[in-house]
Amino acid sequence: MISNFFSKSKPVHYIVVSVILLLVFVLSRLNVFPEHSSLLFLVKQIGLFFTAFLSVFVFDFLVSRNGLTKKNSYNIILFVLFFAILPQTLLNPRLLFANLFILLALRRLISLRSPKEIKKKLFDASFWIALATLFYFWSWVFFIMVFAALLVYVISDVKNYLIPFVGVLAVAIIAMSYVIILDKDLIGYTAGVFDFSLDFSPLNSKRIIIGSTLLLSFGLWSSFYYIKNINAQMKSNKPSFKLIILSAILGLFIIAVAPSKNGSEFLFLFAPLSIIMTNYIEVIPEKWFKEILLWIIILTPIVLLML
Template sequence: MLTSFFSKSKPVIFLAVAFIMAVFYISANFPELINTLDLGVWGTKMGVFVCFILSITVLDFIAKKNDLTKRSAFKIVIFAVFSVSFLAILQNNQVILANLCILLALRRIISLKSRKDIPKKIFDATFWICIASLFYFWAILFLFVVFIGILVHAANYFKNWLIPLVAFCTVVALVTSFHILVYSEFYTWEKWFQEVSFDFSLYQNLQLLIPLSIIIGLGIWTLFYYFGIMQKASVNSRPTYILVLFTLALAILVAIFSPIKDGSELIFLFVPLSLIISNYFEGKKEKIFKEILLIGLVLMPILILFIS
């Protein structure tokens, strides 16, 4: 059974997931690559693909290190399936890079519960989120996750609340220096900011609407199960579950505020959703239903290709 196969985290599963991601990524970008001999374009796409694969590596590490899920492969499978279901994600370098930066930040925020190296972790998390905003401006909203992390894990020291400002100023200084040295000009607000758009007309496309509807439905369904797990969790573990939920809420805001609604903005939802949905699949009840559901999810990106 498919659920039994993915219930364990094995290198062969990771390789299989990475291979599937590679097939879809190459297929999505093949028309662009085949029509150019520019080594810069090829190098950029290869680098972004590496970051795409690194995303599931970091996601798996975060979940295992902080006991967000059991030792299963469901989370990386779900993230991969959701991501390759949207052509716009696979073709958008910026969102893939920004999402990896958010993952690296989330890793540091969640690890605050150890109460070790707190200033460094706060700085690192803020730094990565600011870097993410250079690729995708509205990723800056994830800074609220940093402050929630400080609130639940490190609110005792006032200096901890000032560290995000230091990290933000550090990124500003680095980016400004880079642009002056390379482009002989300042990095301005106009280059950083992306206007909000509430044009959802592209969501009428069935290739976007169908997977989005499935993901929303599954997300709402599994949220109830996740709330149950959170209520049963220990006092020390509960803040971590809250951080995941808060990350999901902010990811929804990022998607709403995104300048272009083509599906690429949804990638930020897939990390928290993969953790939430993974917990549902790891439960012992409804095995037959879960088997059918998982098969449907795995087939989803393939079936979407045949939708005109």
């Protein structure tokens, strides 16, 4: 049974999810590979796969280190299967990099549950989010999480509220130095960066509609349990669980305002949704229902390939 296989965290699970991710990555790019691929093109593709691969393991480290789920592998298999359900998320290099940096920032923010090196954690989180913003402008909304973390972890020192701005300034200085030294066109780079759109018609395809509906409906159903269960968590864990909910809300906001809607913007929702759904799967008493739920998520990408 698939639910039993992933119910414990085992090294073989990392091999399984890596193979699935590689398969999905290759299949998602079949239509974009040129007839005669250059060495540079192949190197770029390997780099992009490594970015997606690293995202999975940063996410797993974030979850396991901070006790956001129990000791199982549901979270990483769901994370990778979401890529399979919406493979468009692997086709936008800028979003892949931005999402990796957001995961690194989230890892530092959740680690604020420990009072050690608070200033360093805040600087790191702000630095990563600012870096993500350079790749995808709407990543800036995750700065909200920095100040939300200060509130939920009851960090009252006023100096800590200034540190996020230092992190942003550090990235701004690096970016401006890059522009000046390499004589880049700053105006051309910023053109259209502030655009947004509330037009969802570009998402009007069977694959995206079915895939996104599945993720959002299962996610919404799981969220009811997740939010209800926050009060049952240990006091030290409650702030972390609240930040995951906020992360999901911000991911939905980016989906709503993304200027170019093609399905790739759902990527920011994968991490919080995987955590929320894993917490729900862990407590499902009926094994048959848990099995059906997982098989639906596994079989959906295969069905979508046939459409």
